Amino acid sequence: MTTATLSAPEILTERLRLRRPQGADAPAIAKLANDFAVASMTTRMPYPYGVEDARAFVSLSQALDPRQQITFALEHRDAGFIGCLGFHRGAAAAPVELGYWLGRPYWGKGLATEATRAALKWATQDWGRRLVASGHFADNAASANVLIKAGFLYTGEVQKRFSRARYGDAATRMMVLIA
Numbered sequence: 644m645t646t647a648t649l650s651a652p653e654i655l656t657e658r659l660r661l662r663r664p665q666g667a668d669a670p671a672i673a674k675l676a677n678d679f680a681v682a683s684m685t686t687r688m689p690y691p692y693g694v695e696d697a698r699a700f701v702s703l704s705q706a707l708d709p710r711q712q713i714t715f716a717l718e719h720r721d722a723g724f725i726g727c728l729g730f731h732r733g734a735a736a737a738p739v740e741l742g743y744w745l746g747r748p749y750w751g752k753g754l755a756t757e758a759t760r761a762a763l764k765w766a767t768q769d770w771g772r773r774l775v776a777s778g779h780f781a782d783n784a785a786s787a788n789v790l791i792k793a794g795f796l797y798t799g800e801v802q803k804r805f806s807r808a809r810y811g812d813a814a815t816r817m818m819v820l821i822a
């Protein structure tokens with residue numbers, strides 16, 4: 644179910660609430676993000692990851708124009724903050740790209756799949772996106788599964804993307820979902 648005002652959309656699933664990140668999330672973000680197994684699968688997360696990084700991330704998220712780009716905090720009904728999901732774009736003409744991460748204690752429970760499916764339903768039905776891109780590092784089989792289950796298809800393109808945590812390029816298999 645989606646309750647959406649454009650300025651602060653919220654998405655509800657069976658176990659999760661996807662909502663705007665808040666300053667009060669910073670300690671939980673830093674605790675879960677300060678994990679190389681998480682950060683090294685993303686392009687933008689630094690490692691190590693401290694509370695100041697989390698505060699900067701929340702500020703940047705809050706400054707986004709939600710008509711163009713958006714970040715959601717993933718709040719679990721029992722555990723509270725467990726991770727993030729967002730739709731961002733590098734270049735103005737490029738399609739939005741889906742990205743996400745969950746803290747390690749919450750892996751393997753279908754939560755990324757649950758969040759991704761609900762977020763894509765919102766993005767295609769309420770946010771008006773017809774094309775959503777994503778990609779995963781070639782060594783990230785879990786994320787490949789999440790994206791495939793959500794309906795993404797491989798474009799065949801493999802981009803070199805810089806990972807801050809790895810401090811180097813990673814082969815990134817690009818995918819697309821057409822609504």
Ligand SMILES: CC(C)(COP(=O)(O)OP(=O)(O)OC[C@H]1O[C@@H](n2cnc3c(N)ncnc32)[C@H](O)[C@@H]1OP(=O)(O)O)[C@@H](O)C(=O)NCCC(=O)NCCS
Pocket residue numbers: 680681682684685742743744745746749750751752753754755756757778779780783784785786788789
């Ligand atoms: C990728 C990530 C979000 C997955 O979260 P999750 O909640 O564990 O994912 P789900 O449980 O919804 O689904 C994961 C799927 O991958 C499978 N999987 C998990 N680890 C795997 C592995 N090492 N090899 C192959 N498949 C794997 C699971 O079995 C599951 O598939 P299934 O439902 O068909 O069994 C989580 O591992 C994470 O945050 N990783 C670090 C950050 C990251 O990779 N972000 C994405 C960047 S593209």
